[in-house]
Amino acid sequence: MSVDYSYIAAEAKSQIEAASDKAAIEGLRIKYLGRKGVLQDHMAKIPELAPEERRAYGSGLNDLKNNISAWLAEKEAALGVAAPPSAAGYVDVTLPGKKPVLGRLHPLTQVEGQICDIFCRLGFKVFKGPEVETEHNNFVALNIPLEHPSRDAFDTFYIKKCQVSGVRCQEKAHDIGNMTQETLLLRSHTSPAQIRAMKAAEPPMAVIMPGRVYRPDAVDASHSFMFHQVEGIAVDAQIRFSDLKGVLIAFAREMFGKDTKLRFRPSFFPFTEPSAEVDISCFLCKAKGCPACKKSGWIEILGCGMMHPHVLRSGGYDTKKWRGFAFGMGVERIAMLKFGVNDIRLFFENDMRFLEQF
Secondary structure (H helix, E strand, O other): OOOOOHHHHHHHHHHHHOOOOHHHHHHHHHHHHHOOOOHHHHOOOHOOOOHHHHHHHHHHHHHHHHHHHHHHHHHHHOOOOOOOOOOHHHHHOOOOOOOOOOOOOOOHHHHHHHHHHHHHOOOOOOOOOEEEEEHHHHOOHHHOOOOHHHHHHOOOEEEEEEEEOEEEEEEOEEEEEEEEEEEEEEEOOHHHHHHHHHHHOOOEEEEEEEEEEEEEOOOOOOOOOOEEEEEEEEOOOOOOOOHHHHHHHHHHHHHHHHOOOEEEEEOOOOEEEEEEEEEEEEEOOOOOOHHHHOOHHHHHHHHEEOOOHHHHOOOOOOOOOEEEEEEEEEEEHHHHHOOOOOHHHHHHHHHHHHHOOO
């Protein structure tokens, strides 16, 4: 079987050149290339051919199809008719737009950053210690005795012992130190960073130490086995408790509002003497009494005190020349107060419906 391709090609080219508008071009496209078009009729006859004829027959029809498609495209371009959009490049302007997804800082990161920024403007520098600590730095150097309940395994995540004498153990880039049979643990507070900060710098000095801490607490609305703290210390020759009060008053008024009042209550911490708990006047009810302040008008936010001489000596400072103050606060607690969040677990569930509010 033979086909006069030249006749079909000449007829198609003549008709395409004579087309004067989009409708005529589309009609010719259907006539020659459509499902019931001229070329499709010939394609349907291929199975009837002998095997040795099919290749040449099909090749000729395919060349003819490509030529007709090219002539149609040229004519469309000459008439200024846009080619039909492809699925890849087509944009339906009638569809609603898509709102771009914007990244944002986690609320705890925001609050921690705000805390650090305030203290940096007060002259403090940021220092970060390792999350894997030695028992010495976490307890002994901070004047926490062996019989203290916080040393119990129910209150601290113990890890292992460094078995090799003289081996320098490391966690990430932090030097844990030369240890012989030294017990390692996940730090239960950021206070061990005090010791590292003092060993790393000569007095006078003022640093804040933000970071994660770990305690084996049962998870509920107000407790988590991992949370964040910000610790701060300042060491100088003539530093006094009044200096500590001034720093914390400046911080609280910047963090919670210029009308915030502070109340210092005597307390006890092994690593400070004297020690105090610090309350702020409730900024939610203006100290009139609400569920957040338990109708008292005051909210506890941090602990503080003058650094114990034992802690200063552990950091390598001469207690006859230097003294200092220390304070520490929970980032989650401040974030819950500022944002009105009543369940600490919401900060760690990665629920975008919650996180996108901040």
